Amino acid sequence: MSTGIKIHLNEHLFIRDPEDTGLGRDIIQTSVRMIDTLGFEQFTFKKLAHEMGSTEASIYRYFTNKHKLLVYLISWYWVWQEYQIEINIKNIGDTKKQLLKVLDIIANPTVDFTKNTQIDIEALYRIVISEASKSYLTKEVDELNKKGMYADYKRLCKKIADLILLLNPDYIYANALVSMLIETANQQAFFALHLPSLTNIKKNKDEKIDVSNFLSQILFAAIKK
Amino acid sequence: MSTGIKIHLNEHLFIRDPEDTGLGRDIIQTSVRMIDTLGFEQFTFKKLAHEMGSTEASIYRYFTNKHKLLVYLISWYWVWQEYQIEINIKNIGDTKKQLLKVLDIIANPTVDFTKNTQIDIEALYRIVISEASKSYLTKEVDELNKKGMYADYKRLCKKIADLILLLNPDYIYANALVSMLIETANQQAFFALHLPSLTNIKKNKDEKIDVSNFLSQILFAAIKK
């Protein structure tokens, strides 16, 4: 399915496009693994360079700093999600069923997808759960937003909001509802793992967390006429 | 109303209780102002010490590191919120009206409250909006949780969930709903300020952001039988 797709991202996200070179792809691959295991705060370019057998200076030719690399990775994820959603709903006629599928993909992104050769999607999904909000929760947010760094996330939200408006054109909170649902998907997954008393979602038999029922209950209750 | 209340927090949150000494209170007061203006990443104990006319070493006698100080401040905020909620709903008979008041307090915490002499609540609220999730989005979360560092937040959520269960005892997602609503209140306020296309909430005439209508629409739609 997603094997070999090339994801092109806003050029402000990097200095040199990491998709273009072996070293660039290695930076992405290795940083995903390392941020997943170390957490974003403990992750450094020095450790990354050491792990890759490269140098700090080489990495700085691709990304100005580790925060930009995080923004890049999260953006990559949203583009990948948009693609997954697109190919999975295009043959569904009913808008309500399309939305159910969308929520399922958002809540269970690593189920039922073909392995991507480049990026460890399961690790990236864990990064999204724990670190995604740090990509915008920064004093730089307005500056970065002006440069279009959150465009991929915003486009994904808009597409889903448009589906909602198809079902209920009078609903005035479509954008808020969508961003809430996406953020909630990751947040509740985090709570299920670390602060279980804040949620009702539990691991199922396969040790997986499925927030999609909660999300769809909220969504369809909210937009009911 | 809240003038002079002394808020007592889990003793694992600090080394020496900052409420006990002048220097301690100064640390809290000044750090709230500085984290608000600089953002958490740019804020350091060195800058704080310099601003206070004290020394780094002195601050380290109160908090092991700046992250713990953040956890302390956020925890302080939830205790303060719980208190605001308590005194504001105790004379309301109807549970539904109580919940509406709760959402109003969560969404508009700085409206209609008596000034606290110690802490700049408006600055602290801005910190909550931009930095609160960083208090738990860390690799240390399980360790900190075990020590009870998130107990105040969890207790607040539980109290609100109990109100919801009073209205609809069969609702299976009460905890998830509450944590979603609280997180959403701050998130949508952030989006309204910095990523407006992700929300439908706009500043009103007084330049204030009021998410409470959105929250109540979601809440009551979700728990409707």
Add this chain to the structure above:
DNA sequence: ATAATTAAAATAGTAATACTATCTTTACAA
């Protein structure tokens, strides 16, 4: 085939961060 260009490695260095340690001064209490 050679020269020109570019990528990346190797090395070095700096300012700031996140601490830790120690010693002195001050204050107040026993």
Add this chain to the structure above:
DNA sequence: TTGTAAAGATAGTATTACTATTTTAATTAT
């Protein structure tokens, strides 16, 4: 007056987050 604890003063360390420079290797253009 002596003891104790808080806080100030000072110093120092390892790590972080970079920047700069030089060298080597690989590609591409002529």
